[in-house]
Amino acid sequence: MNTIRSLLKKTGVQAAFFAAFGAAAWYGGSYYERQRCREKLASLGLPVTLSEYPQFPITPIISAAEVDQNRVALVQKRTSEIMRFGFPSLNNVRYFDDFLLSYDNRTRVANWVFEHLTEENLKVKDNVNRELCQFVEDPTIHQFFRSTNADYYRSGYDRGHLAAAGNHKLQQSHCDQTFTLSNIAPQVGVGFNRGAWNRLEKYVRAQARHNSNVYVCTGPVFKPHREADGKKYVKYEVIGERDVAVPTHFFKVIVMEGHDNKLTMEAYLMPNQPINDNAPLTQYLVRIIRKSLYNNNSISPPTKLSK
Amino acid sequence: MNTIRSLLKKTGVQAAFFAAFGAAAWYGGSYYERQRCREKLASLGLPVTLSEYPQFPITPIISAAEVDQNRVALVQKRTSEIMRFGFPSLNNVRYFDDFLLSYDNRTRVANWVFEHLTEENLKVKDNVNRELCQFVEDPTIHQFFRSTNADYYRSGYDRGHLAAAGNHKLQQSHCDQTFTLSNIAPQVGVGFNRGAWNRLEKYVRAQARHNSNVYVCTGPVFKPHREADGKKYVKYEVIGERDVAVPTHFFKVIVMEGHDNKLTMEAYLMPNQPINDNAPLTQYLVRIIRKSLYNNNSISPPTKLSK
Numbered sequence: 001m002n003t004i005r006s007l008l009k010k011t012g013v014q015a016a017f018f019a020a021f022g023a024a025a026w027y028g029g030s031y032y033e034r035q036r037c038r039e040k041l042a043s044l045g046l047p048v049t050l051s052e053y054p055q056f057p058i059t060p061i062i063s064a065a066e067v068d069q070n071r072v073a074l075v076q077k078r079t080s081e082i083m084r085f086g087f088p089s090l091n092n093v094r095y096f097d098d099f100l101l102s103y104d105n106r107t108r109v110a111n112w113v114f115e116h117l118t119e120e121n122l123k124v125k126d127n128v129n130r131e132l133c134q135f136v137e138d139p140t141i142h143q144f145f146r147s148t149n150a151d152y153y154r155s156g157y158d159r160g161h162l163a164a165a166g167n168h169k170l171q172q173s174h175c176d177q178t179f180t181l182s183n184i185a186p187q188v189g190v191g192f193n194r195g196a197w198n199r200l201e202k203y204v205r206a207q208a209r210h211n212s213n214v215y216v217c218t219g220p221v222f223k224p225h226r227e228a229d230g231k232k233y234v235k236y237e238v239i240g241e242r243d244v245a246v247p248t249h250f251f252k253v254i255v256m257e258g259h260d261n262k263l264t265m266e267a268y269l270m271p272n273q274p275i276n277d278n279a280p281l282t283q284y285l286v287r288i289i290r291k292s293l294y295n296n297n298s299i300s301p302p303t304k305l306s307k
Numbered sequence: 308m309n310t311i312r313s314l315l316k317k318t319g320v321q322a323a324f325f326a327a328f329g330a331a332a333w334y335g336g337s338y339y340e341r342q343r344c345r346e347k348l349a350s351l352g353l354p355v356t357l358s359e360y361p362q363f364p365i366t367p368i369i370s371a372a373e374v375d376q377n378r379v380a381l382v383q384k385r386t387s388e389i390m391r392f393g394f395p396s397l398n399n400v401r402y403f404d405d406f407l408l409s410y411d412n413r414t415r416v417a418n419w420v421f422e423h424l425t426e427e428n429l430k431v432k433d434n435v436n437r438e439l440c441q442f443v444e445d446p447t448i449h450q451f452f453r454s455t456n457a458d459y460y461r462s463g464y465d466r467g468h469l470a471a472a473g474n475h476k477l478q479q480s481h482c483d484q485t486f487t488l489s490n491i492a493p494q495v496g497v498g499f500n501r502g503a504w505n506r507l508e509k510y511v512r513a514q515a516r517h518n519s520n521v522y523v524c525t526g527p528v529f530k531p532h533r534e535a536d537g538k539k540y541v542k543y544e545v546i547g548e549r550d551v552a553v554p555t556h557f558f559k560v561i562v563m564e565g566h567d568n569k570l571t572m573e574a575y576l577m578p579n580q581p582i583n584d585n586a587p588l589t590q591y592l593v594r595i596i597r598k599s600l601y602n603n604n605s606i607s608p609p610t611k612l613s614k
Binding site: 106222224232234237238245 | 531540541
């Protein structure tokens with residue numbers, strides 16, 4: 001003790017001691033306060049760290065220096081090609097290399113997905129293989145609103161593509177991106193995803209081979225029906241921990257630009273149910289105006305219409 | 308005939324004749340083509356005029372010269388006050404003089420409505436009277452997605468306010484604006500809109516009198532439930548020609564800033580059902596994180612939390 005006292009009498013050591021004591025107290029106090037805050041938040045049922053909350057904007061902020069300008073220019077160019085007739089809505093728009101989508105936080109399914117097909121970009125290049133693709137979460141969607149593979153597990157539904165994998169085989173990365181779960185919706189497998197819906201996708205690709213340009217807008221529909229009590233209801237299943245909505249129907253709006261530059265538009269509305277293999281696709285042709293009423297997407301018609 | 312022929316021989320008259328003939332032919336041709344186009348569109352089940360289609364943007368384009376700059380400055384100032392904690396989402400945002408909302412085209416009900424209340428702006432000035440207010444359609448929402456008074460007629464539901472009329476009595480125009488149908492949702496009348504929900508609105512006003520500032524975010528919830536088959540479903544009624552969604556629940560998130568500048572946040576989730584008059588409001592307090600999961604609104608928490 002005496003040695004300590006005599007040491008403390010030396011000014012330099014005194015200063016060092018007080019500095020160390022102060023630092024320890026400061027860290028101790030801040031640690032205590034941090035713990036108190038964590039407990040308070042936890043007792044209120046609130047996430048402990050602010051980063052757990054969805055914020056707006058949700059995507060991480062990156063400095064301009066980190067942005068690859070060549071890639072930005074490429075995406076901008078492709079976007080202007082794909083979205084030639086404008087955006088149906090602007091909520092949570094996500095830009096992929098070969099398609100775009102608007103995501104609905106409430107249903108955990110896209111509002112719409114837009115693609116642009118030509119004979120040229122439908123070619124399979126460099127042995128692109130969908131067997132190499134894996135379904136992955138979309139990291140740009142906040143974890144509160146993001147659908148996951150676990151949500152689909154044992155749900156009885158397929159992870160159905162909105163932008164079809166078969167439309168994006170120019171590069172492996174294009175094909176990979178269609179497996180991002182924001183481009184996926186719960187679809188009945190046998191008779192729909194692997195049946196009639198697949199036939200519709202093949203029909204679209206055939207059109208791309210017979211026209212200069214084909215623009216495709218695809219999305220879910222939650223259609224009302226009348227019940228025995230005479231009232232109308234919207235009812236749909238939700239799957240998994242995140243309550244991913246199972247659409248009652250899916251739509252596809254196709255704008256075809258012929259080699260004569262004439263524009264034709266077709267709209268399809270298919271129930272998310274097994275459909276008879278012999279049912280002609282034309283049975284599911286609808287008036288575009290009806291489709292608009294069932295969801296929140298507005299599609300502008302081409303200025304010229306033929307057929 | 309001879310007179311006509313001789314007249315035509317005069318160069319000036321010839322020119323006039325050909326000009327008139329040309330003009331007539333041009334108008335005739337364009338009239339014929341217009342009619343043909345109308346018939347074609349009608350036969351396809353499409354609206355005859357392009358203005359009938361929802362376009363993006365939907366609001367009419369006005370020239371800068373028509374904008375009242377004083378009013379713009381006023382709305383901007385009020386917006387920054389109301390939205391102090393940011394926007395939960397940015398889809399179809401509508402700016403009113405004393406509140407803001409985001410509109411959901413699919414449900415025909417707002418995603419969220421934001422208000423800012425103080426003791427001062429809760430005062431009733433200039434004999435503002437809600438009896439003078441009338442429910443009116445929101446002309447800034449395209450007619451496809453706009454709810455109308457006819458949709459509510461004989462539906463059995465009240466036209467329930469999201470931004471409460473009682474919170475906006477500083478000016479008659481403020482009160483009037485809360486009766487715009489984009490701020491209205493179908494609510495059970497007896498026991499809810501005129502009962503527990505009204506009590507919650509009064510509680511919020513009381514908080515505004517005991518605090519410096521109160522920020523209120525209100526909106527619909529479409530909550531899933533489990534049925535006998537073990538699966539989860541979202542089910543809600545839709546009313547009227549326009550299929551206006553009847554929310555299963557309504558939420559209110561309240562951020563209160565005390566006179567000591569401390570912030571407190573409370574979230575309420577109430578079923579759109581008759582609620583017992585004796586049920587305490589605290590029974591409907593929920594964890595804010597749960598609420599976020601039920602719909603597409605993200606609310607950032609205040610940076611400091613007390614209580």
